[in-house]
Amino acid sequence: MTLDTDKLSKEDSVYFTLKDIYGRAGYTHYRLRKFEEYSLYLENMSFLTSESIITFNDADGKLLALKPDVTLSIVKNTKATVENGEKLYYRESVYRMDARTREYREICQAGVESMGGNDLYSTLEIIMLAAESLKAIDCDFMLNISHMGFIRGMLADCGITSEAVSAEITEYINAKNCHDLRIFAEKAGVPADKAESLIELISGKNDNDFENMLRAAGRLITGSKTAQAVAELEEIYAVIKDTPYSERIKLDFSIVSDMNYYNGIILRGYVRGVPKSVLSGGRYDKLMKRFNKAVGAMGFAINLSEVAAYYGTKPEYDADILLLYGNDDKPGDIFNAARQLRKSGGSVLAACSVPEGKKFKQIICLGDGNI
């Protein structure tokens, strides 16, 4: 039997394509249990997008939680070393509080984690997998890249050391809010020329074109940390520009992730028609360090629930054929007739009356055991 992918839900069809992409890249499937010890999250609360977690006690009174995140569980359990890296993909449910409705939601996530190397190739591999994953959702996609090392360096260049100041500036950067950033930077004592350079880089003036943004970054920022990040981005761009995705991968320095966990490249992906980002991730060597794992790691997750919500695949018919049978028809005859009809490849619903509110391409009546 072959699987008709047209009949799958968007969530399933995207996942099967992703599974194929990741499998061919040598990633193996990883399965987790639905819950974890609560302490794992308590110690890494700021890594999570929402602090509200569904908890319950096991028989011994130990506090457990329904997984709000997959990466932490994988990082905790990995035995990856530099020589013996681990490349995994998963499809799991996570349970998070929706910030607007204040209700818990089950979110289906698919993603990859590459642990072991922190070389340029492993970074590139994840970026290209992210682009291919977005393409599996919709050909009209955009993958935005930023660099946490660059952002840290940029803030250091501005003379920002206080965590509170850095947090507020980050908020403005994330919102591309240049006007409030300018006022706040002046209050915080950031030199005006440094603040203007920062503003030019986050404003999106160059439509975030990778090459133009790289040039602007190299010209405007002078510190050694940022130079290192720019050099890495240049090497990445040298490869990206010759791929079919060159127009769809942008450099957007307004993307900032938590500096306590992420260090290098970070990713955010969008598809036209879905109003929120559907893919996010990045290099999280710092998170690995927190778990005493002396290896680099990078990955991303795709919110399949968000994708499914915007690509409705409501079929026109509930089934291709309705097979109507009477009280006198023998069960064996009904069964054989249905089996006969299914041979043509369509779906067949057998019922003794027409179900209310349902639509069928064709209605076939059974009489005396014959169609």
Place this chain on the structure above:
Amino acid sequence: MLNIALPTGRLGDRAYSVLRDAGYGCGDVFGDNRKLIFKNEEQGISYFLVKPVDVPIYVEYGIADIGVAGKDILIEHSPDVYELLDLGIGRCRMAVAAKNGYKEDNNRTLRVATKFVNAAKAFYRGKSREIEIIKLSGSIETAPLLELSDVIVDIVETGTTLKENGLSVIEEIFPISARLIANKSSYNFKSVIINEAVEKLKGEIKK
């Protein structure tokens, strides 16, 4: 097509004037009747008018690519959107006000009446002050007069309403003006036309 959400009322009218002068007009039908959706097919612009507090929701969910919202609403609801421009219109401030001659009693919990619960909480958290929020939907000024609350946290434009009710501002929290916001996903796919709109509006504001 660029979809723009504007708030109903005076701020929406003023925001539309700025947009029209920047070259994003929609004929002279705007505001003349009770229609809530306006289209200019030629220019590829579509406007819709929604309640001011709902503008960020329409933008965050991508129904509108861009919109105009007061900073008060953005701070209160923290939508995940880009804030691209300070339009400089609808200027006012979020402030704490109380009856004329009010003196705070630091020995007890401060009762604060407001529509802006999150802004009030954040402000007093910064001061480490124990407060009790009393959420009201309108006519906030009556709360201290009827001794429902000690103070109010509300938008103050000219201060006339406060004055007429024997109240005065005791502390300013933050300045407010209308902002141009954009959906993060739309921005990626329509960056050229959105950036062009931002530049044109910037030129218009400077005039």
